[in-house]
Amino acid sequence: xxxxxxxxxxxxxxxxxxxxxxxxxxxxxxxxxxxxxxxxxxxxxxxxxxxxxxxxxxxxxxxxxxxxxxxxxxxxxxxxxxxxxxxxxxxxxxxxxxxxxxxxxxxxxxxxxxxxxxxxxxxxxxxxxxxxxxxxxxxxxxxxxxxxxxxxxxxxxxxxxxxxxxxxxxxxxxxxxxxxxxxxxxxxxxxxxxxxxxxxxxxxxxxxxxxxxxx
Amino acid sequence: xxxxxxxxxxxxxxxxxxxxxxxxxxxxxxxxxxxxxxxxxxxxxxxxxxxxxxxxxxxxxxxxxxxxxxxxxxxxxxxxxxxxxxxxxxxxxxxxxxxxxxxxxxxxxxxxxxxxxxxxxxxxxxxxxxxxxxxxxxxxxxxxxxxxxxxxxxxxxxxxxxxxxxxxxxxxxxxxxxxxxxxxxxxxxxxxxxxxxxxxxxxxxxxxxxxxxxxxxxxxxxxxxxxxxxxxxxxxxxxxxxxxxxxxxxxxxxxxxxxxxxx
Ligand SMILES: Nc1ncnc2c1ncn2[C@@H]1O[C@H](COP(=O)(O)OP(=O)(O)OP(=O)(O)O)[C@@H](O)[C@H]1O
Ligand SMILES: [Mg+2]
Numbered sequence: 001x002x003x004x005x006x007x008x009x010x011x012x013x014x015x016x017x018x019x020x021x022x023x024x025x026x027x028x029x030x031x032x033x034x035x036x037x038x039x040x041x042x043x044x045x046x047x048x049x050x051x052x053x054x055x056x057x058x059x060x061x062x063x064x065x066x067x068x069x070x071x072x073x074x075x076x077x078x079x080x081x082x083x084x085x086x087x088x089x090x091x092x093x094x095x096x097x098x099x100x101x102x103x104x105x106x107x108x109x110x111x112x113x114x115x116x117x118x119x120x121x122x123x124x125x126x127x128x129x130x131x132x133x134x135x136x137x138x139x140x141x142x143x144x145x146x147x148x149x150x151x152x153x154x155x156x157x158x159x160x161x162x163x164x165x166x167x168x169x170x171x172x173x174x175x176x177x178x179x180x181x182x183x184x185x186x187x188x189x190x191x192x193x194x195x196x197x198x199x200x201x202x203x204x205x206x207x208x209x210x211x212x213x214x215x
Numbered sequence: 216x217x218x219x220x221x222x223x224x225x226x227x228x229x230x231x232x233x234x235x236x237x238x239x240x241x242x243x244x245x246x247x248x249x250x251x252x253x254x255x256x257x258x259x260x261x262x263x264x265x266x267x268x269x270x271x272x273x274x275x276x277x278x279x280x281x282x283x284x285x286x287x288x289x290x291x292x293x294x295x296x297x298x299x300x301x302x303x304x305x306x307x308x309x310x311x312x313x314x315x316x317x318x319x320x321x322x323x324x325x326x327x328x329x330x331x332x333x334x335x336x337x338x339x340x341x342x343x344x345x346x347x348x349x350x351x352x353x354x355x356x357x358x359x360x361x362x363x364x365x366x367x368x369x370x371x372x373x374x375x376x377x378x379x380x381x382x383x384x385x386x387x388x389x390x391x392x393x394x395x396x397x398x399x400x401x402x403x404x405x406x407x408x409x410x411x412x413x414x415x416x417x418x419x420x421x422x423x424x425x426x427x428x429x430x431x432x433x434x435x436x437x438x439x440x441x442x443x444x445x446x447x448x449x450x451x452x453x454x455x456x457x458x459x460x461x462x463x464x465x466x467x468x469x470x471x472x473x474x475x476x477x478x
Contacts, residue, residue, distance in 0.1 A: 116410065118372030119365050136368050136408055152407070 006031045008162060010126045010144065015049045016078070025060050032064065036071045038183065050078040110145075117141070117155065126162065137177065143167070149174075152194075156180075165203045174199040174210065184208050217325040220332050220452075221350035223374075225366030227337030229358045230387040233423060235334040236264040237434040237442075241449035243298035244434075247329040250289065252320075253303040254346040255336040256311055262302045265292060266430020274304040279316040285323060294431070299328075309342030314349075321349035339373050347374060352381040355411070358388045359400040364408055371411060385415040385448065391462035415448040416459055417441050 005023035009016045019028055049068050051061060061077050068075035109127040119138030123129060128145030139155035141147055144162045149171035158180035160167030165182040173194055179186045179201050186201070186208040197212040222235045232255070239251045252275065253261040262268045273288035278301070285301065292298040301324075304311065317333075324331050335346035347353060353374050357367035367384070374382055386405060393399035402416065420441035426433040433442040434449075447457045 115375075118375075119368040121372050134408075134410070137365055138369065154408070 004031065004163075006035065008035075010124070010162065015047055015073075017049060017051050019052065019055050025056050028056075029064065029067070032067060036067065047073050049073050049075040051075060053077040111143075116151070119155075128167075135171075135176070146170075159201075167202075169201040170198065170213065170215075172198050174201065179208055179210075181208055186210075217329050217331060218352060219321050219325070219350050220330065220352045220354055221335050221347050222332060222354045222356060223335040223343065223347065223370055224337060224356045224363070225339065225370040226357070226363045229363050230356050230385075230417070231337075232261050232264060232334050233427075233432070234354070234356050234385060234387065234445075235261060235332050237432040237445040238449060238452070239298055239330075239332055240265075240292075240295055240432050241434045241445055242330050242452070243292070243295040245449060245453060246297065248297045248327065249330045249332065250299045250301060250324055250328045252301045252317075252324075252331060252333045254309075254312065254317070254333055254342065256303045256307055256309045256342070257305070258336070259303045259305050261334050262290070262300060263430070264427055264432060265298075265300060267292065267300055267302075271302045274302050275320075276304045276307055276311050279312050279320060285320060309336055309340070309345070312345055314345045317345055318349045339369065343370075343373070344377070347377055347379060350379060352383070353379050354383050354385055354414070355409075356385045356387055357405070357409075359386060359390075359394065359405065361400065364400065364405055368409055371409060382411050384409060384411050384413040385417065386413065387415075387417045388419040389416055389462065390419045394462075414451045415444055416462075417444040418462060 005020045005027045007018040007020065009018070051064055053061070056064070065075040065077075111123070111125045111127050111129045112132070113123060113129065114132045116133035117123065117131065117135045117139035119136050122140045122142070124142045126144035129141055129143045129147050131141070131147070131149045131151065134151040135141060135149055135153045135155040135157065137154045140157070141155065142158045142161045144164065145159065146167045147157050147159045147169045149157075149169075151171070152173040153171040153176045155176060156178045157169050157176050159169045160182040161180070163182050167181055169179060169181065175188065175194060177188055179188075181201065181203050184203060184207070195212070198215050199210050200213045201208055201210045203209075222231045222238075224231050235251055239249050242249045251261060251265075253259055254275065255261075256276070262271060267290050270290045273283045275288070277283050278285045278288050289299040289301055292300070321331055333346050333350060336342035355367050355370055355374075357363045371382055386402065390399055394401045402413070406413065418440045420433065420439055422433045422436055422439035423441050426436060426439070432445075433439040434445040436442045443460065447460065450457045
């Protein structure tokens with residue numbers, strides 16, 4: 001959405017919220033409310049959200065904070081330093097092993113995970129992800145970019161979670177419980193058989209489609 | 216070189232305690248010095264399976280809280296003299312022992328025993344964290360059904376997080392007929408998800424229950440199929456390469472008849 005009045009950037013498990021220049025409070029509030037209600041994968045309970053401090057008045061900021069609290073998120077306004085700094089959080093635990101360059105423009109960056117993700121484990125990143133291993137039932141990946149799984153995917157995968165509709169999901173055996181790309185959701189059929197070819201999920205004409213690929 | 220092995224599962228009631236008792240007896244039958252540590256505080260029953268309930272004087276919490284030295288709390292098995300039990304308390308809750316206490320206790324036990332087997336409570340709460348803290352190796356017990364396998368998967372993830380990388384799998388209560396008819400997961404399905412080294416496949420066997428009542432685990436029973444599976448696991452733990460047994464679903468003649476006459 002190009003005319004979004006709210007921009008969300010995720011870093012190390014913390015969500016940084018920024019407002020479009022000149023956006024009115026009413027519009028921002030409405031937009032945030034819609035985003036929270038839509039249940040986007042980014043707004044998981046317990047996530048820390050940082051708001052810019054000096055765009056709106058203190059009362060208005062408070063109102064926004066309350067809105068996030070109602071949805072189970074932890075919301076603070078950020079100091080000017082925090083606007084620069086990315087804060088560490090438990091949700092980023094999995095990405096800890098990977099040395100991360102502090103490049104600002106990190107959309108092209110790729111997180112590489114050399115293990116099987118087991119039930120209850122989660123990876124959340126603003127970049128793309130390469131998993132060398134399986135993604136088991138009950139595991140989940142939420143990525144700002146694309147997701148590549150060199151193994152069997154049986155968990156929940158969300159690519160383009162910040163709204164990138166060109167993100168794709170590739171796996172050697174793609175049999176997830178749910179696939180999400182940007183704001184679209186595809187549920188698996190109730191009986192999935194194991195595919196023998198690698199498959200790719202992407203958005204075409206406003207739908208998630210899955211097609212076999214060579215690799 | 217002694218080994219500390221925790222027997223764990225995630226889901227309850229899949230056979231951790233049964234496995235701990237059988238492997239303990241089996242290793243003792245091979246002449247090893249073995250101690251079984253029950254950490255399932257409040258739900259103690261390892262002593263029952265070994266027929267030792269009436270001999271308990273002190274328990275794990277008396278030891279960790281420093282009231283008695285561990286030697287005083289150990290209960291020797293009536294029949295297998297190199298097998299000891301360190302029972303847990305019937306009354307306190309699972310947070311009564313902390314990981315550091317158990318690590319220290321196991322370090323003491325290592326001086327005297329070849330094998331220290333820890334029977335873990337179900338779940339992934341504090342009791343689990345305490346039980347795995349001291350272990351060199353973990354045995355994950357599961358059953359051939361989806362919920363048990365998913366819980367085993369979570370446990371394997373948790374063990375990885377606790378830096379326990381030496382993990383073995385035991386699949387308990389297999390019912391060959393149900394596997395054959397597709398009503399129960401088979402080993403391929405289970406390996407597909409868990410992908411860890413399997414050291415045992417144990418059939419469902421009523422002798423497991425009858426032996427419990429006698430206070431002597433089924434591994435001592437020549438005719439028990441679960442006992443045979445446990446004997447094989449003991450040999451694998453001791454480093455032997457033992458092939459997995461074929462489960463008998465139907466007699467040879469029945470199979471032949473079916474093949475010849477169709478049905
Ligand atoms: N192979 C088997 N065949 C038949 N019954 C079995 C078998 N293994 C275990 N059982 C039975 O299943 C029940 C649960 O076993 P057990 O107490 O060993 O499980 P557990 O994992 O220790 O349970 P908890 O989580 O409550 O500690 C017992 O009644 C036991 O007799
Ligand atoms: Mg038990």
